[in-house]
Amino acid sequence: AQKVTQAQTEISVVEKEDVTLDCVYETRDTTYYLFWYKQPPSGELVFLIRRNSFDEQNEISGRYSWNFQKSTSSFNFTITASQVVDSAVYFCALSSSNTGKLIFGQGTTLQVKP
Protein backbone atom coordinates (compact mmCIF):
# COMPACT_ATOMS: atom_id res chain seq x y z
CA ALA A 1 0.00 0.00 0.00
CA GLN A 2 1.10 3.55 -0.63
CA LYS A 3 1.24 6.11 2.11
CA VAL A 4 2.55 9.62 2.65
CA THR A 5 3.18 11.01 6.12
CA GLN A 6 3.69 14.64 6.97
CA ALA A 7 4.22 14.54 10.70
CA GLN A 8 4.17 18.30 11.17
CA THR A 9 0.58 19.50 11.30
CA GLU A 10 1.38 23.16 11.86
CA ILE A 11 4.56 25.19 11.83
CA SER A 12 4.88 28.81 12.81
CA VAL A 13 8.00 30.83 12.06
CA VAL A 14 8.99 34.44 11.97
CA GLU A 15 9.79 36.02 8.65
CA LYS A 16 13.33 35.39 7.36
CA GLU A 17 13.66 32.15 9.28
CA ASP A 18 14.44 28.96 7.39
CA VAL A 19 11.88 26.19 7.70
CA THR A 20 11.87 22.54 6.67
CA LEU A 21 8.74 20.56 5.97
CA ASP A 22 9.12 16.82 6.36
CA CYS A 23 7.65 14.13 4.15
CA VAL A 24 8.04 10.37 4.49
CA TYR A 25 6.50 7.96 2.05
CA GLU A 26 5.83 4.25 1.63
CA THR A 27 5.50 2.40 -1.63
CA ARG A 28 6.34 -0.95 -3.15
CA ASP A 29 6.64 0.49 -6.64
CA THR A 30 10.10 0.76 -8.12
CA THR A 31 9.07 3.66 -10.30
CA TYR A 32 7.10 6.43 -8.71
CA TYR A 33 6.86 10.20 -8.51
CA LEU A 34 6.94 12.55 -5.57
CA PHE A 35 5.40 15.99 -5.52
CA TRP A 36 5.05 19.06 -3.39
CA TYR A 37 2.05 21.35 -3.73
CA LYS A 38 1.19 24.63 -2.08
CA GLN A 39 -2.44 25.36 -1.26
CA PRO A 40 -3.17 29.00 -0.39
CA PRO A 41 -6.50 29.98 1.22
CA SER A 42 -8.14 30.17 -2.20
CA GLY A 43 -7.84 26.38 -2.36
CA GLU A 44 -6.21 26.08 -5.75
CA LEU A 45 -3.24 23.72 -5.75
CA VAL A 46 0.04 25.24 -6.85
CA PHE A 47 2.56 22.78 -8.23
CA LEU A 48 6.04 23.21 -6.76
CA ILE A 49 8.10 20.21 -7.80
CA ARG A 50 8.03 16.68 -9.17
CA ARG A 51 10.74 14.12 -8.60
CA ASN A 52 10.94 10.64 -10.08
CA SER A 53 12.24 7.72 -8.08
CA PHE A 54 15.42 7.40 -10.11
CA ASP A 55 16.56 10.95 -9.60
CA GLU A 56 17.91 11.58 -6.13
CA GLN A 57 19.59 14.82 -6.96
CA ASN A 58 18.62 17.60 -4.64
CA GLU A 59 17.05 20.59 -6.26
CA ILE A 60 17.07 24.29 -5.54
CA SER A 61 14.71 26.82 -7.00
CA GLY A 62 15.15 30.27 -5.58
CA ARG A 63 14.35 30.12 -1.88
CA TYR A 64 13.01 26.58 -2.20
CA SER A 65 15.06 23.42 -1.98
CA TRP A 66 14.22 19.75 -1.81
CA ASN A 67 16.11 16.82 -0.34
CA PHE A 68 15.15 13.42 -1.70
CA GLN A 69 16.61 10.40 0.08
CA LYS A 70 15.43 6.97 -1.02
CA SER A 71 17.35 5.29 1.79
CA THR A 72 15.05 6.92 4.32
CA SER A 73 12.03 7.29 2.00
CA SER A 74 11.97 10.99 2.63
CA PHE A 75 11.38 14.01 0.45
CA ASN A 76 11.82 17.10 2.59
CA PHE A 77 11.18 20.66 1.53
CA THR A 78 13.08 23.68 2.84
CA ILE A 79 12.13 27.31 2.48
CA THR A 80 15.02 29.66 3.08
CA ALA A 81 14.42 33.15 4.41
CA SER A 82 10.68 32.60 4.69
CA GLN A 83 8.24 35.34 3.76
CA VAL A 84 4.69 36.07 4.83
CA VAL A 85 3.49 35.07 1.35
CA ASP A 86 4.78 31.57 2.01
CA SER A 87 1.96 31.07 4.51
CA ALA A 88 -0.18 28.24 3.17
CA VAL A 89 -0.85 24.54 3.49
CA TYR A 90 1.81 22.40 1.86
CA PHE A 91 1.13 18.90 0.64
CA CYS A 92 3.55 16.15 -0.22
CA ALA A 93 2.16 13.56 -2.62
CA LEU A 94 3.13 10.26 -4.21
CA SER A 95 1.96 8.70 -7.44
CA SER A 96 2.48 5.41 -9.15
CA SER A 97 3.96 5.58 -12.61
CA ASN A 98 1.19 3.33 -13.86
CA THR A 99 -1.97 5.05 -12.75
CA GLY A 100 -1.16 8.68 -12.14
CA LYS A 101 -3.31 8.64 -9.01
CA LEU A 102 -1.98 10.86 -6.26
CA ILE A 103 -1.77 9.90 -2.61
CA PHE A 104 -1.49 13.02 -0.49
CA GLY A 105 0.03 13.50 2.91
CA GLN A 106 -2.00 15.13 5.64
CA GLY A 107 -0.57 18.53 4.86
CA THR A 108 1.48 20.99 6.89
CA THR A 109 0.09 24.42 7.64
CA LEU A 110 2.87 26.95 7.55
CA GLN A 111 2.36 30.33 9.15
CA VAL A 112 5.01 32.94 8.59
CA LYS A 113 4.64 35.90 10.89
CA PRO A 114 6.01 39.33 10.05
Next chain:
Amino acid sequence: GAVVSQHPSRVICKSGTSVKIECRSLDFQATTMFWYRQFPKQSLMLMATSNEGSKATYEQGVEKDKFLINHASLTLSTLTVTSAHPEDSSFYICSHPGLARETQYFGPGTRLLVL
Protein backbone atom coordinates in the same frame (compact mmCIF):
# COMPACT_ATOMS: atom_id res chain seq x y z
CA GLY B 1 1.12 23.17 -18.81
CA ALA B 2 -2.39 22.02 -19.46
CA VAL B 3 -5.30 24.13 -18.33
CA VAL B 4 -8.21 22.66 -16.41
CA SER B 5 -11.35 24.54 -15.51
CA GLN B 6 -14.15 23.70 -13.11
CA HIS B 7 -17.65 25.04 -12.95
CA PRO B 8 -19.11 26.23 -10.74
CA SER B 9 -16.37 27.50 -8.47
CA ARG B 10 -18.76 27.70 -5.57
CA VAL B 11 -22.25 26.33 -5.00
CA ILE B 12 -24.71 26.39 -2.16
CA CYS B 13 -27.66 24.06 -2.27
CA LYS B 14 -30.41 22.72 -0.07
CA SER B 15 -30.24 19.27 1.43
CA GLY B 16 -31.77 16.66 -0.84
CA THR B 17 -30.98 18.39 -4.11
CA SER B 18 -28.47 17.25 -6.70
CA VAL B 19 -25.48 19.26 -7.81
CA LYS B 20 -23.44 18.84 -10.97
CA ILE B 21 -19.80 19.91 -11.14
CA GLU B 22 -18.04 20.16 -14.48
CA CYS B 23 -14.37 19.61 -15.11
CA ARG B 24 -13.01 20.68 -18.48
CA SER B 25 -9.62 20.09 -19.98
CA LEU B 26 -9.14 23.14 -22.16
CA ASP B 27 -6.14 22.14 -24.22
CA PHE B 28 -5.64 18.43 -23.73
CA GLN B 29 -7.64 15.37 -24.64
CA ALA B 30 -7.92 13.57 -21.36
CA THR B 31 -8.96 9.95 -21.48
CA THR B 32 -8.62 9.84 -17.71
CA MET B 33 -9.60 12.37 -15.10
CA PHE B 34 -9.49 12.12 -11.35
CA TRP B 35 -11.88 13.51 -8.77
CA TYR B 36 -10.60 14.40 -5.32
CA ARG B 37 -12.45 15.59 -2.26
CA GLN B 38 -11.08 17.73 0.53
CA PHE B 39 -13.00 18.27 3.76
CA PRO B 40 -12.15 21.39 5.77
CA LYS B 41 -8.68 21.28 7.26
CA GLN B 42 -8.05 17.84 5.86
CA SER B 43 -6.07 16.37 3.03
CA LEU B 44 -7.18 15.58 -0.49
CA MET B 45 -8.58 12.12 -0.99
CA LEU B 46 -9.09 10.46 -4.33
CA MET B 47 -12.75 9.66 -4.90
CA ALA B 48 -12.80 8.14 -8.34
CA THR B 49 -11.15 7.78 -11.70
CA SER B 50 -13.20 9.00 -14.61
CA ASN B 51 -12.61 7.09 -17.84
CA GLU B 52 -13.71 8.48 -21.18
CA GLY B 53 -16.31 6.26 -22.77
CA SER B 54 -16.52 3.80 -19.92
CA LYS B 55 -17.58 3.52 -16.32
CA ALA B 56 -15.76 5.35 -13.60
CA THR B 57 -13.84 3.40 -11.01
CA TYR B 58 -14.45 4.39 -7.42
CA GLU B 59 -12.14 4.26 -4.43
CA GLN B 60 -13.12 2.16 -1.46
CA GLY B 61 -15.80 3.78 0.64
CA VAL B 62 -17.08 6.13 -2.08
CA GLU B 63 -20.70 5.47 -3.03
CA LYS B 64 -20.97 5.23 -6.79
CA ASP B 65 -24.73 5.78 -6.74
CA LYS B 66 -24.31 8.99 -4.80
CA PHE B 67 -21.43 10.44 -6.77
CA LEU B 68 -22.28 9.96 -10.41
CA ILE B 69 -19.44 10.48 -12.83
CA ASN B 70 -19.84 10.95 -16.55
CA HIS B 71 -16.92 11.30 -18.94
CA ALA B 72 -18.67 11.60 -22.26
CA SER B 73 -15.93 13.43 -24.13
CA LEU B 74 -12.17 13.81 -24.01
CA THR B 75 -12.47 17.29 -22.56
CA LEU B 76 -15.32 17.01 -20.09
CA SER B 77 -15.97 15.00 -16.96
CA THR B 78 -18.89 15.72 -14.67
CA LEU B 79 -19.45 14.79 -11.06
CA THR B 80 -23.03 14.83 -9.82
CA VAL B 81 -23.64 14.74 -6.09
CA THR B 82 -27.09 13.24 -5.80
CA SER B 83 -29.40 13.96 -2.87
CA ALA B 84 -26.74 16.07 -1.25
CA HIS B 85 -26.53 16.27 2.52
CA PRO B 86 -24.60 18.64 4.78
CA GLU B 87 -21.87 16.03 5.23
CA ASP B 88 -21.18 16.25 1.49
CA SER B 89 -20.06 19.84 1.95
CA SER B 90 -16.50 19.83 0.76
CA PHE B 91 -13.99 21.09 -1.77
CA TYR B 92 -14.05 19.00 -4.93
CA ILE B 93 -11.04 19.10 -7.25
CA CYS B 94 -10.54 17.39 -10.56
CA SER B 95 -7.33 16.66 -12.38
CA HIS B 96 -5.97 14.85 -15.37
CA PRO B 97 -2.56 13.29 -15.88
CA GLY B 98 -0.14 14.38 -18.53
CA LEU B 99 0.80 12.19 -21.48
CA ALA B 100 3.32 10.12 -19.56
CA ARG B 101 1.29 10.26 -16.35
CA GLU B 102 4.25 11.92 -14.71
CA THR B 103 2.32 14.92 -13.59
CA GLN B 104 -1.16 16.09 -12.84
CA TYR B 105 -3.01 19.17 -13.97
CA PHE B 106 -5.51 20.31 -11.38
CA GLY B 107 -8.64 22.35 -11.74
CA PRO B 108 -9.21 25.29 -9.39
CA GLY B 109 -11.74 23.35 -7.33
CA THR B 110 -15.42 23.68 -6.47
CA ARG B 111 -16.63 24.51 -2.98
CA LEU B 112 -19.91 22.83 -2.20
CA LEU B 113 -21.97 23.87 0.79
CA VAL B 114 -25.11 21.90 1.52
CA LEU B 115 -27.54 23.57 3.89
